Amino acid sequence: MTEASAETPVDYGDTDSALDPQESLDRLLRDLRSTREGISGREAQRRLRLTGTNELVRRKGQGWARALLRQLVHPLALLLWVAAALAVVSHAPQLAVAIVVVIALNAVFAFVQERHAEQAVEALAAYLPQRARVLRDGTGTEIDARELVPGDVIIVSEGDRVSADARLLSGSVEIDASTLTGESAPVRVAVDTGDSHVPLIHARDLVFSGTTCVTGEATAVVFATGMQTELGRIAALSQRGGHQDSPLERQVKRIARLIALVAVGIGTAFLPLGTIAAGLSLVDSLNFTIGLIVANVPEGLLPTITLALAVGVRVLARNGALVKRISAVETLGSTSVICTDKTGTLTQNRMTVTEIWTTNSTVDLTGSSEPITPDLTVKRLMTAAVWCGNAELTPAERAGIDSTEGTESGDPTELALLHAAERCGVEAHRDDARRLTHFHFDPALRRMSTVDLLGTAAVVHTKGAPEEVLARCTRIAVADGADRALTIEDRTAADAAIIEWAAEGRRLLAVAERTLGPADAVSNLTRTQVEQQLTLLGLAAMIDPPRPEVPDAVARCHTAGIRLIVVTGDHALTARGIAEGVGIGRAGLRVIGGDETDAMTDAQLDANLTGNDEIVFARSSPEAKLRIADALQETGHIVAMTGDGANDAPALRQADIGVAMGRSGTDVAREAATMVLVDDNFATIVTAVEAGRRVYDNVRKFIVYIFAHATPEVVPFLAYAVTGGAIPLPLTIMQILAVDLGTETLPALALGREPAEPGLMQRPPRPRSQSVIDGPMLLRAWGLLGGVSAVLVMGLFLLTLTTGGWAFGADTSIGPLHHTWQQATTMTFLGIVACQIGTAMAARTSSSSLAEVGLTTNPLLLWGIAFEVVFAAVVITVPPLQDIFGTAVPELWQLALLIPLPVLVWGCDEVVRWRIRARRGTSRSREPSRRTSENH
Known part of the structure; x- marks a missing residue:
C-alpha cells in the first residue's frame, strides 16, 4: 500500500499553484509523490505522457517569411x-x-x-541527446534527458549540464549559473542552505536546467521540466535568433x-x-x-x-562527426594544425592494469586473467584504489540481469583498477554511505582524494600523477602491513619504475593513504590539510593501446600538410611512447612538460610553436590548451582542438574548430565545441x-x-x-x-x-x-x-x-x-x-x-x-x-x-x-x- 501511494500519478499540468520548491524536503517529496530513491521506471513513463518531454519548445514565428523575403x-x-x-x-x-x-x-x-x-544541423541533436543520470527503481542508470519527469532523482557531478530544475537531497556542488543569472563566479549549492524569502533563482539548495556543475557531486529531486523550468520561461520570452551567413x-x-x-x-x-x-x-x-x-x-x-x-x-554525420554549425564545414577544409588529446582519441580508452609496484615486489597482471594471491601491501593499494574512485562494477545478480559479467560504469582508468582489485582478491565494491568527503579530480592538481569511514577511523585515499602524489608522501607501506619513513632510496626506486614503464607508453598512477582519526575530527579539513603526510602504497601501470586506424590517419595528416600536436595530462614519457607509436613526430618529436609550458611567456610559447615540427605537451592543464590554441592562431594557423572535460571548454571555443568527444566528453565540452565525435576517434577528425x-x-x-x-x-x-x-x-x-x-x-x-x-x-x-x-x-x-x-x-x-x-x-x-x-x-x-x-x-x-x-x-x-x-x-x-x-x-x-x-x-x-x-x-x-x- 505504501509503494502504491508513493507511485500515485499526479497531474503536473499546472504545478506552480500546488508546488513550492522551497518548502521542506519531506513535504516537497510528498507533493511530488517521490522518495530519495527516486521513482520506478513504469511510473516515469506514465508521468512522461502527462508532462511531455523535457525539452524547450521553439516558438513559432515569422521565421519562414523573413527567410523567404531575404531571398527576394x-x-x-x-x-x-x-x-x-x-x-x-x-x-x-x-x-x-x-x-x-x-x-x-x-x-x-x-x-x-x-x-x-x-534542419540538417538541428537534426544532429537526435544523434547526441543530452544524457542524465537518475535513480530509477532504486538503481542508478543513464537516460536521455528528454525523458526526465518531476519526481525523478538525478545525480549531478563535475562537468554535467543540469537537465531540469531540481532541489538537492544530498551532497554539495559548485554551479556555473551564468546562463541564468549572468554571474561569472560559480556558486556553492548544498542541502538545506536555501532561504525561502529569496527569489527562486537565488536559492542555494536548488539547481536549474541549463546550468553547469563545476565541481562536486550531489543528488537532487526534479520539480520542473521542459518549458516549466526557469530556462523554459526565458525561452518563452525570447525570439529565435536571425540567420547568420x-x-x-x-x-x-x-x-x-x-x-x-x-x-x-x-x-x-x-x-x-x-x-x-x-x-x-x-x-x-x-x-x-x-x-x-x-x-x-x-x-x-x-x-x-x-x-x-x-x-x-550529412556526410560528416554519417562518418561520426557531428557539425553543429553549417559554416564550419568550409573551415574544416583549411585546418592546418590538429591539437589532440591522447587518451581515448589516439588510444582506445580501454585501460588494463598491467603491473603493480610496491616497495616489496612487482606484480605482473598481464597474460592470464586468473586470480592471484598478492602480499598485504598490494591488497592495501587495491583497497585504496577501490575507495578512491567513482566507477562501479555491479555483479549480474545485484544488477538483476541475465549475464555472467554484470554491468559497469565510470572512468576507464577507475574501472581498470576495479578489475585489477578483483584479480587480487579485493572486493571491488565500496559503501558510498561511508564516504565523508570527496575531493574530485582536479586537472591542474592531477590528483583526487576521498575521506572514508573505515571502522571508527577516517582514512584518506589518494591517487593521481606519481610526481604529484609522491611529493605529498612522507612514509611508505611495507610487507608486514606496517609503515616506515620514505627514504631517498625509496624515491629513487619509484622513479626508476616510473621511467621504465612510461617509456613503454604506459599510464601511471600512484596510490597513497593516511589515517586521520575519529570521523568527527575531520569535517572541516581543507584539501591541502588532507593531502599531506601521506603513506605511499605503490604504483599501478596501465596500458591503453592505440587505435588501430590512427597510424594511417596520422600518415594522411602528414601528406596533407597538417601538423599534429599532442596536448595531454599524461606523463611525458607515456605521451611520447604513444605519439611515436602512431607516427607523430616522424622527423623528430619535442616533448614539453607542463611546468615548462606554464613558465613560458606568450612570446616564448609563440617561438616554440613556430615551425612545422610536432610537439607533445605533457602534463598540460586546460589553461595551457587555451594558450596553445591562441598562440597557433596568432601565427596564422587554422586550429582544430580536441577536448572532453568541463575545463576544456575555453580552449574548444577559442579554436577555429573545437572537437568534443561524444562518448567520454562532458556536456559542457560538447556544448562548447563546433564538432562532436560520436566515436571519440582521431581518425574521424581526419575524415572530417x-x-x-x-x-x-x-x-x-x-x-x-x-x-x-x-x-x-x-x-x-x-x-x-x-x-x-x-x-x-x-x-x-x-x-x-x-x-x-x-x-x-x-x-x-x-x-x-x-x-x-x-x-x-x-x-x-x-x-x-x-x-x-x-x-x-x-x-x-x-x-x-x-x-x-x-x-x-x-x-x-x-x-x-x-x-x-x-x-x-x-x-x-x-x-x-x-x-x-x-x-x-x-x-x-x-x-x-x-x-x-x-x-x-x-x-x-x-x-x-x-x-x-x-x-x-x-x-x-x-x-x-x-x-x-x-x-x-x-x-x-x-x-x-x-x-x-x-x-x-x-x-x-x-x-x-x-x-x-x-x-x-x-x-x-x-x-x-x-x-x-x-x-x-x-x-x-x-x-x-x-x-x-x-x-x-
Missing part, C-alpha cells in the same frame, strides 16, 4: 528586379512576367535549400554585388552609347540592357552553395578535414561551371551592340532564362556532390586569407571555358544565318529570314547547352585529368546532363514553348554540329591542365637537382 532582396535578385522594371518600361510585359517568375522560383528554391540545411556565403555575396554593379554599370552606360553611337532605338537599347543584366546573373549560385554545405554536414576540403573544392567547381556560361551569354549581345544591330540578336532573353534556370541548375547541384578529387589529401591546407573566388579561377571560367564556348556558339549562329541566305545588315524581323533567324538563335541556345556539358566535365577537376577522376564516378551529374538535353529538346519542339522561347527546330546537319562541342570545350581545358601539371612536375624535378648542386 539579395543582390542577384535585386538585379533581376531592375531587369523586370526595364522590361515594363520597354513595353515587354511578357518578358517582365517571365523575369518575375524566375525571381520567385529562384527564391523558393533557395529558401527550401536553406531550410533543409538548417557563413564566411563563404559572405564572400559569394560580395562577388554578387560586384557582378550587379558591373552589369548595371555597363547596361546604363550603353543606353546613350547604343542610341547615339550605334544608332539603335531606345527599345533596342533597353532590350540589350535587360539581356546583359539577365545574362550576368548566376541565379542558382547561393542555393547551390547552401546545398553543398548541407550535404557536407577531408570532407571539408571536398566541400570547398566542390563549391569552387560549380562556381566555375556557373560563371563559365556568362561569357557565351554576354558575347552575343556585345556582337549585336558593336555592329549597331547589323548582326541580329543571337540569343533571346527568354532563351537565357531557359539556360540559367532550366538546363544549368541540376548539373550545378550534381557538382556539389562530386567525389573527392585525386590528391585531395596530398596538398597543403589553403591559407586563411584565400578567397573562394580568385583571379585564376575567374580566368579559367570566363576566359578559357567561357571564351571557347562563346567562339563556338557565335560560329554556329553565323553559320546558320549565312547558309539560310542572310547577308550582313539584312533585316531578319520579316520574311523568310525570320525563320532562319529563329533557327540561328535556337542553335545558339543549343550550342550553349552542348558547351555546358563540356564545361561540367571540365569543372569536375581543378588539376587532375578526367581519366583520373573517372567519367562515371558522379552518376548524379550524368542524370543532370540527361535532364538538360531532354529539357532543351522540349523547348525547341513543343509548339507552346516554341512561342514562349522563340525557338524553331533546326536541320539535322545543324544538330550534328552540336556533337563535337562538349569535347572541344572539355579538350581545351584538359590541355591547359596537362600543361600546368607538366610545369609543376618539371619544377619539382629541378628542385632536388638544385639542392644537390648546392650541396656540392
Whole structure:
C-alpha cells in the first residue's frame, strides 16, 4: 500500500499553484509523490505522457517569411528586379512576367535549400541527446534527458549540464549559473542552505536546467521540466535568433554585388552609347540592357552553395562527426594544425592494469586473467584504489540481469583498477554511505582524494600523477602491513619504475593513504590539510593501446600538410611512447612538460610553436590548451582542438574548430565545441578535414561551371551592340532564362556532390586569407571555358544565318529570314547547352585529368546532363514553348554540329591542365637537382 501511494500519478499540468520548491524536503517529496530513491521506471513513463518531454519548445514565428523575403532582396535578385522594371518600361510585359517568375522560383528554391540545411544541423541533436543520470527503481542508470519527469532523482557531478530544475537531497556542488543569472563566479549549492524569502533563482539548495556543475557531486529531486523550468520561461520570452551567413556565403555575396554593379554599370552606360553611337532605338537599347543584366546573373549560385554545405554536414554525420554549425564545414577544409588529446582519441580508452609496484615486489597482471594471491601491501593499494574512485562494477545478480559479467560504469582508468582489485582478491565494491568527503579530480592538481569511514577511523585515499602524489608522501607501506619513513632510496626506486614503464607508453598512477582519526575530527579539513603526510602504497601501470586506424590517419595528416600536436595530462614519457607509436613526430618529436609550458611567456610559447615540427605537451592543464590554441592562431594557423572535460571548454571555443568527444566528453565540452565525435576517434577528425576540403573544392567547381556560361551569354549581345544591330540578336532573353534556370541548375547541384578529387589529401591546407573566388579561377571560367564556348556558339549562329541566305545588315524581323533567324538563335541556345556539358566535365577537376577522376564516378551529374538535353529538346519542339522561347527546330546537319562541342570545350581545358601539371612536375624535378648542386 505504501509503494502504491508513493507511485500515485499526479497531474503536473499546472504545478506552480500546488508546488513550492522551497518548502521542506519531506513535504516537497510528498507533493511530488517521490522518495530519495527516486521513482520506478513504469511510473516515469506514465508521468512522461502527462508532462511531455523535457525539452524547450521553439516558438513559432515569422521565421519562414523573413527567410523567404531575404531571398527576394539579395543582390542577384535585386538585379533581376531592375531587369523586370526595364522590361515594363520597354513595353515587354511578357518578358517582365517571365523575369518575375524566375525571381520567385529562384527564391523558393533557395529558401527550401536553406531550410533543409538548417534542419540538417538541428537534426544532429537526435544523434547526441543530452544524457542524465537518475535513480530509477532504486538503481542508478543513464537516460536521455528528454525523458526526465518531476519526481525523478538525478545525480549531478563535475562537468554535467543540469537537465531540469531540481532541489538537492544530498551532497554539495559548485554551479556555473551564468546562463541564468549572468554571474561569472560559480556558486556553492548544498542541502538545506536555501532561504525561502529569496527569489527562486537565488536559492542555494536548488539547481536549474541549463546550468553547469563545476565541481562536486550531489543528488537532487526534479520539480520542473521542459518549458516549466526557469530556462523554459526565458525561452518563452525570447525570439529565435536571425540567420547568420557563413564566411563563404559572405564572400559569394560580395562577388554578387560586384557582378550587379558591373552589369548595371555597363547596361546604363550603353543606353546613350547604343542610341547615339550605334544608332539603335531606345527599345533596342533597353532590350540589350535587360539581356546583359539577365545574362550576368548566376541565379542558382547561393542555393547551390547552401546545398553543398548541407550535404557536407550529412556526410560528416554519417562518418561520426557531428557539425553543429553549417559554416564550419568550409573551415574544416583549411585546418592546418590538429591539437589532440591522447587518451581515448589516439588510444582506445580501454585501460588494463598491467603491473603493480610496491616497495616489496612487482606484480605482473598481464597474460592470464586468473586470480592471484598478492602480499598485504598490494591488497592495501587495491583497497585504496577501490575507495578512491567513482566507477562501479555491479555483479549480474545485484544488477538483476541475465549475464555472467554484470554491468559497469565510470572512468576507464577507475574501472581498470576495479578489475585489477578483483584479480587480487579485493572486493571491488565500496559503501558510498561511508564516504565523508570527496575531493574530485582536479586537472591542474592531477590528483583526487576521498575521506572514508573505515571502522571508527577516517582514512584518506589518494591517487593521481606519481610526481604529484609522491611529493605529498612522507612514509611508505611495507610487507608486514606496517609503515616506515620514505627514504631517498625509496624515491629513487619509484622513479626508476616510473621511467621504465612510461617509456613503454604506459599510464601511471600512484596510490597513497593516511589515517586521520575519529570521523568527527575531520569535517572541516581543507584539501591541502588532507593531502599531506601521506603513506605511499605503490604504483599501478596501465596500458591503453592505440587505435588501430590512427597510424594511417596520422600518415594522411602528414601528406596533407597538417601538423599534429599532442596536448595531454599524461606523463611525458607515456605521451611520447604513444605519439611515436602512431607516427607523430616522424622527423623528430619535442616533448614539453607542463611546468615548462606554464613558465613560458606568450612570446616564448609563440617561438616554440613556430615551425612545422610536432610537439607533445605533457602534463598540460586546460589553461595551457587555451594558450596553445591562441598562440597557433596568432601565427596564422587554422586550429582544430580536441577536448572532453568541463575545463576544456575555453580552449574548444577559442579554436577555429573545437572537437568534443561524444562518448567520454562532458556536456559542457560538447556544448562548447563546433564538432562532436560520436566515436571519440582521431581518425574521424581526419575524415572530417577531408570532407571539408571536398566541400570547398566542390563549391569552387560549380562556381566555375556557373560563371563559365556568362561569357557565351554576354558575347552575343556585345556582337549585336558593336555592329549597331547589323548582326541580329543571337540569343533571346527568354532563351537565357531557359539556360540559367532550366538546363544549368541540376548539373550545378550534381557538382556539389562530386567525389573527392585525386590528391585531395596530398596538398597543403589553403591559407586563411584565400578567397573562394580568385583571379585564376575567374580566368579559367570566363576566359578559357567561357571564351571557347562563346567562339563556338557565335560560329554556329553565323553559320546558320549565312547558309539560310542572310547577308550582313539584312533585316531578319520579316520574311523568310525570320525563320532562319529563329533557327540561328535556337542553335545558339543549343550550342550553349552542348558547351555546358563540356564545361561540367571540365569543372569536375581543378588539376587532375578526367581519366583520373573517372567519367562515371558522379552518376548524379550524368542524370543532370540527361535532364538538360531532354529539357532543351522540349523547348525547341513543343509548339507552346516554341512561342514562349522563340525557338524553331533546326536541320539535322545543324544538330550534328552540336556533337563535337562538349569535347572541344572539355579538350581545351584538359590541355591547359596537362600543361600546368607538366610545369609543376618539371619544377619539382629541378628542385632536388638544385639542392644537390648546392650541396656540392
